[in-house]
Amino acid sequence: MSGTLKVREISRQDREPLIHLENEDLMPLPAPLDGVEKDRAWTMLTEQSRSRYECGLDDTCAVNVPKPKTAEEEKQLVVRFLSGLEKLFDKENNWTFLQPLLLTMEHCTGCQTCAESCHIFEASGRNELYRPTFRTEIVRRLYFKHVKRGGLLSAWQHGKIELNWPMVARLIELAYRCNLCRRCAQSCPIGCDNGLVAHELRKLFSLEMGIAPKEIHENGSMLQLKAGSSTGMTAEIVKDNVAFIDEDTSERTGIEFHTPWDVKGADVLLVHNAGEIMAWPENPGAFGLILTMAGVSWTMSSELAAYDAINYGLWYDDAQFARVALKHVEAAKKLGVKRIVVGECGHANKGLCVVADRLLTGDLNVPRENYLPLLRDVVLSGKIKFDAERNDFPVTLHDPCNMVRLMGVVEPQREIVRALCPQFREMEPHGVNNYCCGGGSGFAIMSGNNFADWRFHVAGRKKLEQVLRAFGECIGPETPKYLCAPCSNCKGQFRDMISYYNLWEKNRLFYGGLVELVVNAMADVKPGFIDWEWR
Amino acid sequence: MTVAAYIAIYAGVLIFLAGCARRVWQYARTPLHLRWELYPVPHEGPYRAAYGGSYFEAQGWWRTPQTRDRWHEWRVMAEEILLLKSLRELNRRLWAPSFAFHFGLYVAIAAAGMGTAAGAVRGELASGLATAAGAAGSTGCVMVVAGACWLLARRLRDPGTRNSTHAADIFNLMVFIAVFGMLACGYLARGAATASLGEFARGVIHFDRGVPVGTGFGAGVILASALAAYIPFTHMAHFIAKYFAWHSVRWDDRRNVRGGAMEAEIAANLGRRPTWAAQHVGADGERSWADVASANPVQEARK
Numbered sequence A: 001m002s003g004t005l006k007v008r009e010i011s012r013q014d015r016e017p018l019i020h021l022e023n024e025d026l027m028p029l030p031a032p033l034d035g036v037e038k039d040r041a042w043t044m045l046t047e048q049s050r051s052r053y054e055c056g057l058d059d060t061c062a063v064n065v066p067k068p069k070t071a072e073e074e075k076q077l078v079v080r081f082l083s084g085l086e087k088l089f090d091k092e093n094n095w096t097f098l099q100p101l102l103l104t105m106e107h108c109t110g111c112q113t114c115a116e117s118c119h120i121f122e123a124s125g126r127n128e129l130y131r132p133t134f135r136t137e138i139v140r141r142l143y144f145k146h147v148k149r150g151g152l153l154s155a156w157q158h159g160k161i162e163l164n165w166p167m168v169a170r171l172i173e174l175a176y177r178c179n180l181c182r183r184c185a186q187s188c189p190i191g192c193d194n195g196l197v198a199h200e201l202r203k204l205f206s207l208e209m210g211i212a213p214k215e216i217h218e219n220g221s222m223l224q225l226k227a228g229s230s231t232g233m234t235a236e237i238v239k240d241n242v243a244f245i246d247e248d249t250s251e252r253t254g255i256e257f258h259t260p261w262d263v264k265g266a267d268v269l270l271v272h273n274a275g276e277i278m279a280w281p282e283n284p285g286a287f288g289l290i291l292t293m294a295g296v297s298w299t300m301s302s303e304l305a306a307y308d309a310i311n312y313g314l315w316y317d318d319a320q321f322a323r324v325a326l327k328h329v330e331a332a333k334k335l336g337v338k339r340i341v342v343g344e345c346g347h348a349n350k351g352l353c354v355v356a357d358r359l360l361t362g363d364l365n366v367p368r369e370n371y372l373p374l375l376r377d378v379v380l381s382g383k384i385k386f387d388a389e390r391n392d393f394p395v396t397l398h399d400p401c402n403m404v405r406l407m408g409v410v411e412p413q414r415e416i417v418r419a420l421c422p423q424f425r426e427m428e429p430h431g432v433n434n435y436c437c438g439g440g441s442g443f444a445i446m447s448g449n450n451f452a453d454w455r456f457h458v459a460g461r462k463k464l465e466q467v468l469r470a471f472g473e474c475i476g477p478e479t480p481k482y483l484c485a486p487c488s489n490c491k492g493q494f495r496d497m498i499s500y501y502n503l504w505e506k507n508r509l510f511y512g513g514l515v516e517l518v519v520n521a522m523a524d525v526k527p528g529f530i531d532w533e534w535r
Numbered sequence B: 001m002t003v004a005a006y007i008a009i010y011a012g013v014l015i016f017l018a019g020c021a022r023r024v025w026q027y028a029r030t031p032l033h034l035r036w037e038l039y040p041v042p043h044e045g046p047y048r049a050a051y052g053g054s055y056f057e058a059q060g061w062w063r064t065p066q067t068r069d070r071w072h073e074w075r076v077m078a079e080e081i082l083l084l085k086s087l088r089e090l091n092r093r094l095w096a097p098s099f100a101f102h103f104g105l106y107v108a109i110a111a112a113g114m115g116t117a118a119g120a121v122r123g124e125l126a127s128g129l130a131t132a133a134g135a136a137g138s139t140g141c142v143m144v145v146a147g148a149c150w151l152l153a154r155r156l157r158d159p160g161t162r163n164s165t166h167a168a169d170i171f172n173l174m175v176f177i178a179v180f181g182m183l184a185c186g187y188l189a190r191g192a193a194t195a196s197l198g199e200f201a202r203g204v205i206h207f208d209r210g211v212p213v214g215t216g217f218g219a220g221v222i223l224a225s226a227l228a229a230y231i232p233f234t235h236m237a238h239f240i241a242k243y244f245a246w247h248s249v250r251w252d253d254r255r256n257v258r259g260g261a262m263e264a265e266i267a268a269n270l271g272r273r274p275t276w277a278a279q280h281v282g283a284d285g286e287r288s289w290a291d292v293a294s295a296n297p298v299q300e301a302r303k
Helices: A007-011 A047-052 A071-088 A098-107 A113-117 A119-123 A132-147 A152-158 A165-174 A183-187 A194-209 A217-227 A235-253 A274-279 A282-293 A318-335 A346-358 A371-381 A411-420 A440-445 A451-459 A461-470 A488-500 A503-507 A515-520 B002-028 B046-051 B070-083 B085-090 B092-120 B124-157 B159-164 B167-188 B197-206 B215-233 B235-250 B262-270 B289-294 B297-302
Strands: A268-271 A339-342 A368-370 A395-397 A481-484 A509-512
Touching (some): A007 A132, A007 A165, A071 A132, A071 A194, A098 A132, A098 B002, A098 B235, A113 A132, A113 A183, A113 B085, A119 A461, A132 A152, A132 A165, A132 A194, A132 B159, A152 B167, A165 A194, A183 A194, A194 A318, A217 A318, A217 B297, A235 A274, A235 A282, A268 A282, A268 A318, A274 A282, A274 A488, A282 A371, A318 A339, A318 A346, A318 B289, A339 A371, A346 A368, A346 A488, A346 B262, A368 A371, A371 A515, A395 A411, A411 A515, A440 A488, A451 A461, A451 A488, A488 A509, A503 A509, B002 B197, B002 B215, B002 B235, B046 B070, B070 B085, B070 B092, B085 B092, B092 B124, B092 B167, B092 B197, B124 B197, B215 B235, B262 B289
Parallel strands (some): A339 A368, A395 A481, A481 A509
């Protein structure tokens, strides 16, 4: 497939998809999915979706942009796109990422080192559409033509492009075919960042045109700013749910504890991804137990948005990102805590601890930490007794991109699993060279149309290959295996992908967080905290 | 030919420096952006950088001042600049031609430096430097030509590069082949009556119109000067971009310390007035970023 699709085809006037993937095209997987016949068939996009929405890119549709009804409407959308494109290169509007964007626009040499690093490109069978530079090449041509106002000489230097609505519509979809894992940027000899280009495109569409996937905008950041959490939980509901979790965890472990709420002056304000409370209650339960047993002075906050660490704006919208980050630190300031500790959520850690660092001044600049150093220090301190034999099953560790490559938190989690999991094995490659789970940048919560099929067949395929290889010698159903994913979005992706390929039923491949492994190995709690029950 | 070559060198060097300065200025004056680093970050020191760790791996990192191992950072930079380390590790097929091309350029630039030094001094040192410059220049030119031919062949044959190869990319590589080929051939095949490299360099420094310059070498010098003047206006100025992309983005893990110097820059950014048009942003060109960030679009819609 490589090299067959031309950049200019993005502007094709017909609404037919530019490419179509068959399972035979995809990167092969190891056992038990070795063979095209063992792969799942794709669900096709419905005729209704095709007729109603702009689905002219590939086999799926992530954003559901309604088809314009008139030529005039198309023209207006193109004008708005151009206006947004100019704003991306203007410091009043985009001071947030202007410098890295300019560097990427103006200096790519086309060496394709990035392509060798991209899991989506590789998994797709090296399809040209998913080459990291394909999207960037389109934006670069638009930049030189419409922002720098280049003429013929510029076209000779940078290439030609025709701007029309079908192109913009395809570009909207193409912005959501990248996990923003930035493995490509890490490999670029110049320092160009194709992941950033996808990020900036998403921003353009959201900030200027009001276009973003419903799951991350309307049901995501907007709901968080309205109800307090993208799960829809209000403060009362979340407190009720956590009280139930405390009770259940106390019963299961034999150690009673209660999550403290709104404690002024506590050392730690713990912020979970609220999805954990809904989907994986054992995770906040394990956190509560560990912190209580370690004697940490901690609290949770019931302020709006402060009991949900997620910050989807990181993926698509600077304004939404800043608003949620501000809510988190305002809650900490109000309580007078010494620090915020973000739980098992990769993008929340990266967003609040790293990216937001240059948004917060004065007393809003509350210290913010990833939970892993605290957990590592608790585990290795000797305050809690552990029996590693309780974790004597094969364990591998997934590295969430946001915590590892994008934040540099690599060793604390390894010190924990090395101490508590006798059968721990690494995936290859791992650490800062890891591969994304395929759910990054919001994909884990996006399943509209048949997007999940693309997410598992393409975006998650490389990671699935890694996981299957890590458990290669024990892949059979006789051995239960634990895929440790210390990030809610990654867990969501693994839950759905393992289900999709039926790997729990057939191969006893289980997934979960890190704190669950820690509690499971505590010598003073009832055995069997990890119950090996699929959820 | 002599005067034309001199003027070309003066103009080429001036335009090159002005073009580079303009590009540096363009990137240096962009506002402080949000943190967007990628690990490993080498100034974390050899132990942490080896696996990509950061100061975030310790509790209470904010209680102690940030330290930077500049020595390790320089070591990583030297390996990257001289040996193209990341390319060697991640794109081995491209590394050999790219290394030949870039290292050839370094050697040729060093030769030009030695030639200039030979023109500025007298006696045995001058002749020694001129001889070394001639040898280094010839070696550099051969490496550049070989590397550029190899890169050109790859561009033309590899379907993976097709979408990101433009007419200018082919032209640029061909110009390198022509310029450095002409410089090497012109110098090595010069007549006995024409100036040596040291004499030519001295002539350039003193604008000595009486120095006889061979036609081939002179044409090579004029073309090389034109190429130098052209580079800052193309993506070939990536040596400038790389400095910013690595130091100001990829490795920029500077903390915003409460009450520190960075706060003023952040405050200035938060005072900027966006005009993004989507309704939920609530920007109108009057409200600042701080106003936008403090607003809750849901509550504002209720009003």
